[in-house]
Amino acid sequence: MILMLFLRKLACRLTLSVGVVAVLAACAGSEKAKQLDLGPNTPLIGVRSAWSSNIGSVGFPLEIRTVGNLIFVAGSDGNVAAIDARTGGDLWRVALGVKLSAGVGSDGRYGAVVSRDNELITLDGGKELWRQKLAAVTLTAPLVAGGRVFVLSGDRSVSAFDAASGRKLWQQQRTGEALVLGRSGIIMAIGDTLVTGLGGRLVGMNPLNGKVRWEAPIANSRGTNEVERLVDLVSGVSRQGNQVCVRSFQSAVGCVDGSKGSLIWSKPASGATGVDGDELEVFGTESDGKVIAWKRADGERAWMSDRLRFRSLSAPVLVGRAIVIGDESGTLHFLSRQDGAPLNRVPTDGSAIQSSPVLIGQTLVVVTQRGGIFGFKPE
Numbered sequence: 001m002i003l004m005l006f007l008r009k010l011a012c013r014l015t016l017s018v019g020v021v022a023v024l025a026a027c028a029g030s031e032k033a034k035q036l037d038l039g040p041n042t043p044l045i046g047v048r049s050a051w052s053s054n055i056g057s058v059g060f061p062l063e064i065r066t067v068g069n070l071i072f073v074a075g076s077d078g079n080v081a082a083i084d085a086r087t088g089g090d091l092w093r094v095a096l097g098v099k100l101s102a103g104v105g106s107d108g109r110y111g112a113v114v115s116r117d118n119e120l121i122t123l124d125g126g127k128e129l130w131r132q133k134l135a136a137v138t139l140t141a142p143l144v145a146g147g148r149v150f151v152l153s154g155d156r157s158v159s160a161f162d163a164a165s166g167r168k169l170w171q172q173q174r175t176g177e178a179l180v181l182g183r184s185g186i187i188m189a190i191g192d193t194l195v196t197g198l199g200g201r202l203v204g205m206n207p208l209n210g211k212v213r214w215e216a217p218i219a220n221s222r223g224t225n226e227v228e229r230l231v232d233l234v235s236g237v238s239r240q241g242n243q244v245c246v247r248s249f250q251s252a253v254g255c256v257d258g259s260k261g262s263l264i265w266s267k268p269a270s271g272a273t274g275v276d277g278d279e280l281e282v283f284g285t286e287s288d289g290k291v292i293a294w295k296r297a298d299g300e301r302a303w304m305s306d307r308l309r310f311r312s313l314s315a316p317v318l319v320g321r322a323i324v325i326g327d328e329s330g331t332l333h334f335l336s337r338q339d340g341a342p343l344n345r346v347p348t349d350g351s352a353i354q355s356s357p358v359l360i361g362q363t364l365v366v367v368t369q370r371g372g373i374f375g376f377k378p379e
Contacts, residue, residue, distance in 0.1 A: 033288075033309070033310040034310070035309065035310045035311055036306075036307055036308075036309060038307065038342070038345070041342075041344065041345050042342075043343070043344040044342075044343045044344060045321070045322060045334060045343045045344050045378065045379065046344075046378070046379030047332075047334065047344050047346050047364075047376050047377070047378050047379065048376065048377040048378075048379060049346070049374070049375075049376055049377075050088070050363060050375040050376060050377045051087060051088030051374075051375045052088065052372060052373065052374050052375070053081075053083060053088050053090075053372075053373040054370075054371045054372055054373060055073050055074060055075040055079050055081055055367065055371045055373055056075030056076065056077045056079045056371045057075060057076055057077070057369065057370055057371045058074075058075050058076055058354045058355070058367060058368070058369055058370075058371055059076040059369070060076060060100055060101050060102060060103075060139065061102070061139055061140075061183055061184035061235070061355075062074060062103065062104075062141075062354055062355040062367055063103070063104065063140075063141040063184055063235055063355065063356075064104075064355050064356075064358045064365060064367060065104050065105060065106045065141065066085070066358055066360045067106055067107065067108040068108060069084055069085050069086055069360065069361060070082050070083065070084060070085065070091060070106075070108065071083050071085050071358070071360060071365055071373075072103075072104040072105075072106040072111055073104060073355075073367055073373060074100055074103040074104045074113055075100070075371050076099055076100055077095075077099065077100075078095055078096035078097050078098045078099060078100055078115070079093065079094070079095050079096075080093070080094050080096060080103065080104060080111060080113060080123065080126075081093040081094075082106075082111070082126065083373065085360040085361060085363045085365060085375060086361065086363065088373070088375050091126070092125065092126030093126070094123065094126050094127070094128070096113070096115075096121060096128065098115040098116070098117065098119070098121075099115060099116040099117075100113050100114065100115055100116065101114050101115065101116045101118075101137065101138060101139055102114040102138045102139050102140055102141050102142070102184070103141050103142075104141055105141045105142035105143050105144045105149065106144055107144040107145055107163075109124065109125060110122055110123065110124055110129070110144045110149070110163045111123040111124075111126075111144070112141075112142035112144050112149045112163075113141075113142070114134065114138040114142065114151070118133060118134040118135070118136065118137060118138065119131045119132065119133055119134065120132045120133075120134055120138075120142065120149065120151055120161065122149055122161075122163060122166065124164075129164075129166070130165070130166035131166070132161060132166050132168065134151065134153055134159070135153070135155065135157065136153040136154045136155035136157060137153065137154040138151060138152070138153045138154060139154060139182060139183065139184050139185070140152045140153075140184045140185040140186075140187055140235065141184065141187075141235075142187075143187045143188060143189065143194075144163060145189045145207075146189075146207065147162065147163050147164065148160050148161065148162060148163055148169065148207065149161045149162075149163050150187055150194060150207070151187075152185050152186075152187040152196050152197075154180045154182075155173070155180070156173070156174040156175075156180065156198050156199065157171055157172065157173045157174070158171070158172050158174075158187070158194075158196055158198075158205065158210060159171040159172075160207065160210065170209055170210045171210065172205070172210035172211075172212075174198045174199070174203075179226040179227060179229075179230055180230075180232065181230050181232035181234070181249050183232070183234050183235070183249070183272070184234065184235035185197045185232060185233060185234065185235060186202070186233050186234070186235055186237060186246060188237065188239075188244075189207070190204070190239075190242060190244065190258040190259070191242070191258075191259065192207070193205065193206070193207070193213060193258065194206070194207040194210075195244070195258060197232060197233030197234075197246065198233075199221070199231060199232060199233075200217060200218050200219035200220060200221060200231035200232065200233065200248045200251065200252075201215050201216060201217050201218065201233075202215070202216045202218060202233060202244065202246060202256050202258075202261075203215050203216075204258065204261050213261065214260060214261025215261060216254075216256040216261045216262065216263045217263065217266075218231075218233060218246060218247075218248040218251075218252050218253075218254040218256070218263070218266055219231040219248035219251035219252040219254075219266065230249055230250070231248045231249060231250075231251040231252075232248070232249050233246050233247065233248055233249070234246075234247050234248075234249055234272065234273060234274055235274050235356075236273060236274010236275055236276065236315040236356050237274060237275065238275050238276050238277035238278075238282050238283075238296075239258075240277075240278065240279050240296070242257055242258045242259040243255055243256070243257055243258065243264065243296075244256050244258045245275055245277060245282045245296065246274070246275065247269065247271055247272075247273070247274055247275050247284060248269075249272055250270050250271070250272060250287065251268070251269070251270075252266045252267060252268055252269055253266070253267055253269040253271075253275060253282065253284055253294060253299070254266030254267065254299070255282070255296065255299070264299075265298055265299035266299070267294060267299040267300075267301075269284065269286065269292070270286050270287050270288075271284050271285055271286040271287055272287050273285055273313070273314060273315040273356070274315040274356060275315065275316070276315065276316050276317050276318050276323070276356075277296060277318060278296075278318055279296060280295070280296055281293045281294060281295060281296055281302055281337070282294045282295075282296050283316045283318065283323050283337070284315070284316065285308075285313040285314070285315065285316060285325060288309055288310065289306070289308045289309035289310050289311050289312075289313055290304055290305065290306050290308075290309060291304070291305045291306075291307075291308060291313070291316070291323070291325065291335060291340050292304050293337070293340070303338075303339050303340055304340070305335065305339070305340025305341075307340070307342065308325065308327065308333060311327040311328055311329070312327060312328035312352065313325050313326070313327055314326035314327070314353045314355070314356050314357065315356040316356075316357075317356060317357040317358060317359055317364070318337065318359075319334075319359050319364055319378050320378060321336065321337055321338075321343075322334040322335060322336065322337060322343050322344075322378065323335050323336075323337050323340075324357050324364060324378075325357075326348075326352075326353025326356075326357055326366055327352070327353060328352040328353075329347075329350065329352070330347060330348040330349055330350050330351050330352060330353060330368050330369075330372075331345050331346070331347055331348070331353075332345060332346050332347075332348065332353070332357065332364075332366060332376070333345045334346075334378070346376065348366065348368050348372055348374050349368050349370050349372040349374075350370075351368045351369040351370040351372070352368065352369045353366050353367075353368055353369075354367050354368055354369045355367045362377060362378075363375045363376070363377060364376040364377070364378055
């Protein structure tokens, strides 16, 4: 039995999973805090709408995967597509006929998603290849690399499958807190190491057999109950070479040397979305809408902006001299990377930005809750 905590806009929603998901409770009853009036938009950088498409409504923690000039996206109803980020045209699109809980993983050839029925579904060039039943709810997009599909599930298990045949190669199980965060987690490759987020730790594993090579603690569980002890790492990382910076849910932001698993620094932070950055700084949004920049070298705060408080912000993406953040109204905010000052803001379709924005080549791509896929050209 796996207990999972679903948090949307930081409302408490407990989910019990025994092959199916049942919502037990929600506690979002408090009155919404007042947002700051942003006033008229004064563009200081140009942003041009390049193209738009649609994948169908998105009600799960979608991760946009980028490979070359392609983006891979999916909708809740089982639509999966590979789209040319330069034009917005489909390379392929398929309807799987099932509701999805996680996606999309791809290496450019193979694609992988997970259904609400806990099935791992793998595609080859847009054609379904195989399905494998998983033991637990999965909200993290699979990682497809080296001819294998790696899966991080809600019970903190990590599994590996052969991409061509679907044969299960290995599985490692991590015991811990009964509650698991209902958000997309971390599973990625750094060199020849499979790196995953297990609880509040970043863990390096041998991709051939799942054996642990190293562990780096970003945050430690504290508190008087299971909810307060949740410190799982959330998707959205900032990687520079072997250095990886990540967020622990409502606890910390920290950076790790991924070549040997040593913690470089960890600082208290109270956000629920991932981070982005470059060799100088790491950027993130806090749960109350503050936008913060930390110095990458030592984690000291470079600046903080509170203009976007209480707008349910996405994780940021760094685009030239701007950081770009989506909000619950579907607006993209372009802020100065120097101090968080506003540079521009552009609308989408009026529904919440559902995925963290991504930059692929010269195109900025976002997906909304209504399934709108928007390509922009920052100038």
